[in-house]
Each structure stands twice: as C-alpha cells, then as structure tokens.
Amino acid sequence: MSQYLVGIDGGGTSCRARIRDQHGQLIGEGKSGSANILLGVETAMTSIVDAITQAAAQGGLSASAFADMDVGLALAGAEQKNAWFEFMQVAHPFASIVLNTDAYGACVGAHQGDEGAIMIAGTGSCGIYLADGQQHVVGGREFPISDQGGGAVMGLRLIQQVLLVQDGIGQVTPLTEHVMQHFNHDIDQIVSWSKHALPRDYGQFSPAIFQHAAQGDTLAIAMLKHTAADIEMFLVALNRQGATRICLMGSIAERIKAWLSPPVQAWIVEPQYDAIEGALMFAGKPEHNLY
Structure with missing residues (x-):
C-alpha cells in the first residue's frame, strides 16, 4: 500500500478529491471542474490532478507526493467500456488508479x-x-x-x-x-x-x-x-x-x-458515507476496476 489513499468523486459539474494517510487521517480536500470521462478523458484527468493538487496543498504536500498515492476514481461516464479503456491509457503521476463509476463509489460509501x-x-x-x-x-x-x-x-x-x-x-x-x-x-x-x-x-x-x-x-x-x-x-x-x-x-x-x-x-x-469515501475504500484495490 502506498503512503496515501485518494478518493475522487467526479461528475459532469465538478470533481472532488480527498486524501487520507495510511492511518485514515485526513490530509486535505480539493474541488475542480468536470471529470465526466465522456466529455473528454484528458479533461477529466486534468480536473483530477487539479483537485488532488489542491487537497495535497492543504496538507502541506507537493506534487512529489503523487507517486506515493493510490487513487480510487468514482467517475461519471466510466460505465462506457470504450471510454473506460481510453481513460486508463492516459498518463498520470500516481502510484495506481482504480476506476469505477460515480454510482458505484456512492453506493460503496453509502452502505460502507x-x-x-x-x-x-x-x-x-x-x-x-x-x-x-x-x-x-x-x-x-x-x-x-x-x-x-x-x-x-x-x-x-x-x-x-x-x-x-x-x-x-x-x-x-x-x-x-x-x-x-x-x-x-x-x-x-x-x-x-x-x-x-x-x-x-x-x-x-x-x-x-x-x-x-x-x-x-x-x-x-x-x-x-x-x-x-x-x-x-x-x-x-x-x-x-x-x-x-x-x-x-x-x-x-x-x-x-x-x-x-x-x-x-x-x-x-x-x-453512512459519501462517494469520495467509497472511492477511498477501493483505492489501491484493482479488483474494484469496472473492466
């Protein structure tokens, strides 16, 4: 497991990030623009990196910490198989990413x-x-x-x-x-x-x-x-x-x-919890990838 876990809830309007350390302590939160992958996988990744950058800054972390972050992504549009595979080919600076739908993340979080x-x-x-x-x-x-x-x-x-x-x-x-x-x-x-x-x-x-x-x-x-x-x-x-x-x-x-x-x-x-916590629950767990 990496040193940090990140949960992302991304929809058509906004992208929200939350970073926790290995002990579950909150590092920071951030919010940026649309992360619906059907509206552009590069746009979505930009929003994700932006939101995580904001969250990291709250905890005094720089971009150098990205390589030690496992990121759980609950994103709108991930149910579309072609878009899912296209997004997973986009370069990113994180230790790992796991991608499922925003609905999946919300359901995992809601019922723990x-x-x-x-x-x-x-x-x-x-x-x-x-x-x-x-x-x-x-x-x-x-x-x-x-x-x-x-x-x-x-x-x-x-x-x-x-x-x-x-x-x-x-x-x-x-x-x-x-x-x-x-x-x-x-x-x-x-x-x-x-x-x-x-x-x-x-x-x-x-x-x-x-x-x-x-x-x-x-x-x-x-x-x-x-x-x-x-x-x-x-x-x-x-x-x-x-x-x-x-x-x-x-x-x-x-x-x-x-x-x-x-x-x-x-x-x-x-x-019980929100979609970001749901995404945190499956960060670093590739078995939760939709495809």
Whole structure:
C-alpha cells in the first residue's frame, strides 16, 4: 500500500478529491471542474490532478507526493467500456488508479461496502444496487438520452417550456421570466447557447425550479412532480431487484424525497458515507476496476 489513499468523486459539474494517510487521517480536500470521462478523458484527468493538487496543498504536500498515492476514481461516464479503456491509457503521476463509476463509489460509501442501493440525481442520474458481488444498474446512460430525474434533464425541459411560452403555448410564470431574463429576453440567444450547452449548463437552472416551486409557481411545481415521478420510476426498478434500503444522493435527489409517494419513501435510508469515501475504500484495490 502506498503512503496515501485518494478518493475522487467526479461528475459532469465538478470533481472532488480527498486524501487520507495510511492511518485514515485526513490530509486535505480539493474541488475542480468536470471529470465526466465522456466529455473528454484528458479533461477529466486534468480536473483530477487539479483537485488532488489542491487537497495535497492543504496538507502541506507537493506534487512529489503523487507517486506515493493510490487513487480510487468514482467517475461519471466510466460505465462506457470504450471510454473506460481510453481513460486508463492516459498518463498520470500516481502510484495506481482504480476506476469505477460515480454510482458505484456512492453506493460503496453509502452502505460502507455492505449490500444496499443508491439513487443519484445531481446533474445526471443513476441508480445502482450492490448485492452478492453483483451490480444492478438502472439509468445512467448520460444526457440527453437518459438521466431522467437529473438537473440537466430538468433544465432541458424548462428551456423547452420557456420556448413554448414564447410561442404563445402555455402561461408566463415567474420561472419562465427568470429564464428569459437570464438570456436577455432573446430567443435567438437561447438557440445559439443550446448548440454548445453541456449538461452542467442545463443543470444550472434546477435550483431556480426548486426556489420557484416553493413560491407556488405552477410550472415549477409541475416540473418537480415530473422529476419526482422519474426518480420514483428508478426506485421502483431497484426495489424489484431486491433493494429495500436505498439512499438518495445528489443535489436533486436529496431535495425530492417529500415529493415521492409514501410507500417509496419507506425504502429511503440515510447514507453512512459519501462517494469520495467509497472511492477511498477501493483505492489501491484493482479488483474494484469496472473492466
């Protein structure tokens, strides 16, 4: 075992790092940009190195310590086999890296390696149930074809509704006005933006949906009901696989529980640790590589 263990939780919006020594003592934490490997393996590695550099600096370590770090990577996009192999070919300065999905890391951390399930809904979404050494996964095939219940899909649906309102279809609400103000009341600006927008760009509107729903905005309320139905769909699918203990994780999932039906709420339990701790648990253990 190397002198340091590093856990990485990387998604479409951010990459978070945590370094511990051999005795489990916290060295430092860091945060950088996107580490979804489907958005570019080199970009993801840059974000990982940046986050670890920040975490190391907190503990008074320099880049010379990287060679003595075993890194556990829980990254969005790792479920795509081609992307996984492409990423593993990228040069890095660490003693070792182990790569699995962000959902896997979250589930390992949430149940401290025991049997259980999680439903992640942040920028994207994915559910995973770990039992008897097997992974049962629902969703998680990336925006825009999957990720229902995630912030990016919420933002996409909101933009679609805003454009319909501008066409005289649907009602103007404070939420639609909020979006139009963001784009300087220029529909062409929305269209141009959409040609290059990433999942995190759509996801930036999800906090406004929650905020306006709390203020009684009819569109925002309808959108949260839709998001809750999406997440519930995945929760029911996990339960059918055998999961009776499911943790909600991520900025959307953690705020959606009140919108779920009572029978589904009964399956929800609190996570024991986060995805970074899950990644730390499998750092230096190649048997946890996805492929």
